[in-house]
Structures are given as C-alpha cells and as structure tokens.
Amino acid sequence: MSLPVQFYTLLAMIGMGSFFGAALDTYQRFLKRKSRKVWIVFINDILFWILHGLIMFYILFQVNYGELRFYLVLALLCGFAAYQALFKTSYMKMLEWGIRFVTASARFIRRLFQILVYTPIKGLILLLVSTVLFIGKALLGLVTITGKVLLWVLKIMIKPFLILAKLLWYLVPKPVKKSVGQLWSHLAGVLKAGKNISIKGYHAIRSLFNRKR
Numbered sequence: 001m002s003l004p005v006q007f008y009t010l011l012a013m014i015g016m017g018s019f020f021g022a023a024l025d026t027y028q029r030f031l032k033r034k035s036r037k038v039w040i041v042f043i044n045d046i047l048f049w050i051l052h053g054l055i056m057f058y059i060l061f062q063v064n065y066g067e068l069r070f071y072l073v074l075a076l077l078c079g080f081a082a083y084q085a086l087f088k089t090s091y092m093k094m095l096e097w098g099i100r101f102v103t104a105s106a107r108f109i110r111r112l113f114q115i116l117v118y119t120p121i122k123g124l125i126l127l128l129v130s131t132v133l134f135i136g137k138a139l140l141g142l143v144t145i146t147g148k149v150l151l152w153v154l155k156i157m158i159k160p161f162l163i164l165a166k167l168l169w170y171l172v173p174k175p176v177k178k179s180v181g182q183l184w185s186h187l188a189g190v191l192k193a194g195k196n197i198s199i200k201g202y203h204a205i206r207s208l209f210n211r212k213r
Contacts, residue, residue, distance in 0.1 A: 009064045013072045016056050017079020022091050023052060029095060 027048055033041050056076075060068065083091075 005064050009060070009072060010075050012059050012063045013075035014079035014082070016059055017076040017081075018083040018087065020052055020076070021080045021083035021088065025088065025092060026095060
C-alpha cells in the first residue's frame with residue numbers, strides 16, 4: 001500500500017473504533033440485558049458482532065481493498081479508547097436527549113391523533129349508533145301502539161257479530177245443536193288420534209336411527 005492509502009486506512013480504522021464504541025453503548029442502552037432472557041441476549045450479541053464485522057470489512061475494502069495489517073487492530077483500539085475517554089459522556093447525554101425527544105414526539109403525535117382523528121370518529125360512530133337505536137325504539141313503539149289500536153278497533157268491530165252469532169246460536173233448534181256438538185267431538189277425537197299417531201311414528205323413526213348409530 002502507498003503511504004496515503006495507509007494514512008487513510010489508519011484514520012478509517014480509528015474512526016471505526018470510535019463508531020464501534022458509540023454503537024456498543026447504544027446497543028447496551030436499548031438491549032437492557034437484566035430484563036431480557038439469556039437466549040435473546042445471546043442471539044442479539046451474535047448479530048451485533050456479525051453486523052459490525054461486516055461494516056468494518058466494507059470500510060476497509062473501500063479504503064485499501066481489504067488488506068488487514070496489525071497496526072489497523074491497534075488503530076481500532078485507539079479509536080475505541082479515544083471514544084471512551086473523550087466522547088462517551090457527551091454521546092450518552094445526546095443519546096438520552098434524543099430518546100426523550102423521540103418519546104415526547106411520539107406521545108405528542110399519539111395525543112394529536114387521538115384528539116383530531118380517533119375521538120371525532122368515535123364520537124361520530126357513537127352518535128350514529130345512538131340515532132339508529134333511537135329510531136328503532138321509536139319505530140318499535142309506533143308499531144306496538146298501532147297494533148294495540150288495531151286490535152282494539154278489531155274487537156269493537158267483531159263484538160256486534162259475536163253478539164249476533166250468540167243470539168243466532170240460541171235460536172238454533174236443540175237437535176241441530178246436538179248434531180253440531182257431536183260433529184265437533186268427533187272431529188276433536190280424529191285430530192287427537194292423528195296427533196297420537198304422529199307422535200308414535202316420530203318416536204319409532206327416532207329409535208330406528210338411534211339403533212343404526
């Protein structure tokens with residue numbers, strides 16, 4: 001490698017060391033190891049090291065086509081140490097400020113969404129439901145009242161005919177009444193017998209199906 005390439009590579013690795021230190025602190029801040037399960041922490045650690053190894057190799061490839069020298073490892077350590085000594089405190093303060101800012105912004109957007117979108121839509125839906133229920137109750141009450149009025153009118157209209165029918169029934173000769181009574185008793189017996197036969201047939205078919213099962 002030429003001298004300029006070596007110099008750029010050295011600067012790149014120092015920068016990567018500082019970047020790795022900031023990334024590690026950020027990773028530790030969001031991971032919260034004590035509240036995570038061991039296998040989740042293990043998988044996250046593996047993915048973190050693989051990702052940053054690939055990033056470092058990509059930067060190294062862009063600078064000197066991937067040539068690795070011993071002093072580059074020292075440059076990484078120097079960059080990491082420089083971050084720990086000079087930039088860590090400031091970076092952690094900025095990170096915490098950024099987290100608080102993002103959290104506050106998310107809460108503000110959520111609150112704004114609730115006020116401008118969620119609450120009006122919810123109120124509109126509740127209003128529509130209340131209106132439909134009110135109209136339904138009103139229609140049901142109207143139908144009930146109308147039905148009662150119609151039944152009352154129907155009773156009044158039928159009552160004279162019932163009175164007339166009773167008077168005519170009193171005028172019917174006794175032999176005719178007796179014949180009508182016998183006919184009615186005969187019809188009632190036929191209907192009762194038919195009902196009994198239907199019930200017995202139903203039970204017989206049901207027992208037959210139960211045996212097949």
